[in-house]
Amino acid sequence: MSRLAEKVIRENESLLRDISEKIWLNPELSYHETYAHDLLTSTLEKFGFVVKKQYILPTAFRAEFCNGKDGPTVAIICEYDALPEMGHACGHNLIAEIGLAAGIVVKAAMENDSSILGKVVVLGTPAEEGGGGKIKLIENGAFSDIDAALMAHPQMNNILYPLILDLAR
Numbered sequence: 001m002s003r004l005a006e007k008v009i010r011e012n013e014s015l016l017r018d019i020s021e022k023i024w025l026n027p028e029l030s031y032h033e034t035y036a037h038d039l040l041t042s043t044l045e046k047f048g049f050v051v052k053k054q055y056i057l058p059t060a061f062r063a064e065f066c067n068g069k070d071g072p073t074v075a076i077i078c079e080y081d082a083l084p085e086m087g088h089a090c091g092h093n094l095i096a097e098i099g100l101a102a103g104i105v106v107k108a109a110m111e112n113d114s115s116i117l118g119k120v121v122v123l124g125t126p127a128e129e130g131g132g133g134k135i136k137l138i139e140n141g142a143f144s145d146i147d148a149a150l151m152a153h154p155q156m157n158n159i160l161y162p163l164i165l166d167l168a169r
Contacts (some may be wrong), residue, residue, distance in 0.1 A: 001110055009156060019043060020097035027082030028129030034058040035151045036080035040096060040124055047104050050123065056140045057133060061124035063103065067110040071118025076102045077142070077151035079128045091154035093130065098152045121146065 009016075019039060026035045037059045041051045049063035069107035079092040088094075103122035110116045123142065127133030143149065 001113075004109055004112055005105045005146070007140070008105050012104060014100070015043070016101050018098050019100065020093045021100045022034070023080055023093035023096055024088050027087035028080075029084060030081045030127035030129055031057070031059060033081050033126045036096060037061060037124060037126070040078060040080065041098060043100065044103070044122060047107065049107070055124070056137055056142055058127055059124070059126040060142075061122075062136060062142070063122040063124075064119055065103075065110065066119040067114070068117030071116070072147040073119040073121060073145050074106070075121040075123045075146045075149040076095065076106070077134075077149060078122060078124045079126075079151070080124065080127050081126055081131070081133075091131065094154045096124075100109050102152075116138065123149070 023036050024041060028035055036136075037053070041053050041061050041063065044061075044063040045051050049065050055062040062075065076099050078096045080096040081092055082088050084092065099122060103120060105111045108118040109119075115135070121138075123146075125133045125137060127136075137143065
């Protein structure tokens, strides 16, 4: 499986980097992330995801790939809003890139191995820099069918054993 993941990432490395750079160069504040929304959703459609644009919120999205009804639903979170005057100082362009890459890899793994059943959801969560985007999505049921949600956040150090900040059932 790790070889497949590496292959998929290498095949799409320039595309992923380009998406991250485009989001970096076009910073959008909370609830105004239309460029990032459109860029990410059109890319996910090209990779064969079923995409719900403007999902609950005008700049949120939900992209799904299902490989059998009898499995878990795993969400991979993308953030893509920016800070006023500072742009993507918190690296949300990278969170979007990593989320997109992870979704593409999981979909490829599910297509490659029919024993991997379930659904992968790439969930675009806008307005995370003080806008409470995830809260509004939670309140409106966006996570109600999700068994596990994953997100990566950039920081200054590499950590072998990261601190898990939130775990809920």
